[in-house]
Amino acid sequence: MRRTELQPAVEAGILSAAQADRLAAFLTASAAAAPRFSFVHVLYYLGGMIAIGAMTLFMTLGWNSLGGWGGLFIALCYLVLFLALTHRLLERRLEIPAGITATLAVVMVPLAIFFAQMALGHWGADKPYRHFHQYIDGRWLMMELGTLAAAAVLLWRYRLPFMLMPVAVTLWYMGMDLVPLLFGDWHDWEVRKFVSLCFGVAMILLAFWVDLRSRHSHPSRDYAFWLYLFGALSFWGGLSLLESRS
Numbered sequence: 626m627r628r629t630e631l632q633p634a635v636e637a638g639i640l641s642a643a644q645a646d647r648l649a650a651f652l653t654a655s656a657a658a659a660p661r662f663s664f665v666h667v668l669y670y671l672g673g674m675i676a677i678g679a680m681t682l683f684m685t686l687g688w689n690s691l692g693g694w695g696g697l698f699i700a701l702c703y704l705v706l707f708l709a710l711t712h713r714l715l716e717r718r719l720e721i722p723a724g725i726t727a728t729l730a731v732v733m734v735p736l737a738i739f740f741a742q743m744a745l746g747h748w749g750a751d752k753p754y755r756h757f758h759q760y761i762d763g764r765w766l767m768m769e770l771g772t773l774a775a776a777a778v779l780l781w782r783y784r785l786p787f788m789l790m791p792v793a794v795t796l797w798y799m800g801m802d803l804v805p806l807l808f809g810d811w812h813d814w815e816v817r818k819f820v821s822l823c824f825g826v827a828m829i830l831l832a833f834w835v836d837l838r839s840r841h842s843h844p845s846r847d848y849a850f851w852l853y854l855f856g857a858l859s860f861w862g863g864l865s866l867l868e869s870r871s
Contacts, residue, residue, distance in 0.1 A: 673725035684755045693744025700737040724787035734775040735768040763806025793851035800824030818863045825860025
C-alpha cells in the first residue's frame with residue numbers, strides 16, 4: 626500500500642499525516658520481508674538441486690574407491706562444512722540458501738552411514754552407494770532410519786522447511802524397502818503395491834498433522850509440502866497399479 630492510498634483516511638480525520646507516514650513505511654517494510662518467488666530463488670534452488678543430485682542420484686563409483694573409512698571421512702567433512710555454511714547464512718538472515726545447505730547436510734548422512742557399514746564389513750565393493758537410489762533392498766533401512774534421526778535433530782535446531790524434502794524422500798524409500806525386509810526375498814508385487822498405498826496414506830496423515838501443528842507456530846513456513854507430495858506419490862502409485870478387474 627502506498628502513502629497516497631492513505632491520504633483519504635488522513636483527510637477524513639481517521640489518521641494523522643504522521644500516522645499515515647509511519648503506517649506506509651511499516652507496510653512497505655513488511656512487503657519487502659514477505660516470502661516471494663523470484664529469479665534469484667530459482668537460481669538458489671537450481672544450484673541446490675544440482676548439488677543434491679551430485680551427492681545422491683549421480684554419485685559416481687569413484688567414492689567406492691576411497692574405501693569405507695576414506696568415504697566416511699570425506700562424507701563427514703562435507704557434512705560439517707554444510708552445517709557451518711548453514712550457521713553462517715542464518716547469521717546473515719539468508720534463510721533460503723541456509724535451507725539448501727542444511728538439506729545438503731541431511732543428504733550426507735546416509736552416505737556417511739553407508740561407508741561406516743562398508744568399513745565394518747557389511748557392504749562389499751560390488752555394492753556402490755548409487756544403488757540406494759536404484760534398487761529396493763531391505764538392508765537400506767539402517768541408512769534410512771539414521772537419516773530420519775539426523776534430520777529430526779537438525780530440524781529441531783534450524784527449523785527450515787526445505788529440510789523436509791530428504792525426509793519425505795527417505796520415508797518414500799522406506800515404504801518400498803520394508804517389503805523385502807519383512808517378507809525376505811518375496812517378489813509379490815501385489816504386496817508391494819498394497820504396502821506403498823498404506824504407507825502413502827500414513828505419510829499424508831503425517832503431513833496433515835504437521836500442517837496443523839505448524840500453522841499457528843510458523844504460519845509463514847510450509848513444513849508439510851514435501852510430505853504431502855511424496856505421500857501422494859506413494860499412495861497414488863500403489864493405487865493406480867492395483868488390479869480392479871472392473
